[in-house]
Amino acid sequence: xxRRQWNPCRPEASDADGNSATSCTNGTIIxxxxxxxxxxxxxxxxxxxxxQRFPFHNTEDFAFFG
Numbered sequence: 001x002x003r004r005q006w007n008p009c010r011p012e013a014s015d016a017d018g019n020s021a022t023s024c025t026n027g028t029i030i031x032x033x034x035x036x037x038x039x040x041x042x043x044x045x046x047x048x049x050x051x052q053r054f055p056f057h058n059t060e061d062f063a064f065f066g
Contacts (some may be wrong), residue, residue: 002032008066010029028060030062033056034059034060034062036056037056037059037061038061038063038064038065039065041065042064042065044052060066
């Protein structure tokens with residue numbers, strides 16, 4: 001799996017109805033699952049039995065920590 005470069009999306013201003021829009025043409029919305037997955041790799045625990053019990057399926061891989 002290739003790691004993606006960190007390029008977060010930023011929410012834009014709300015429209016007239018108060019709905020906020022997110023523009024993601026050149027980025028990705030970062031969720032806690034992305035950070036958690038990167039932390040597992042950084043700490044060297046991504047292949048432990050505990051981590052295997054709670055896998056991240058279909059989650060992009062980011063290189064937050066180098």
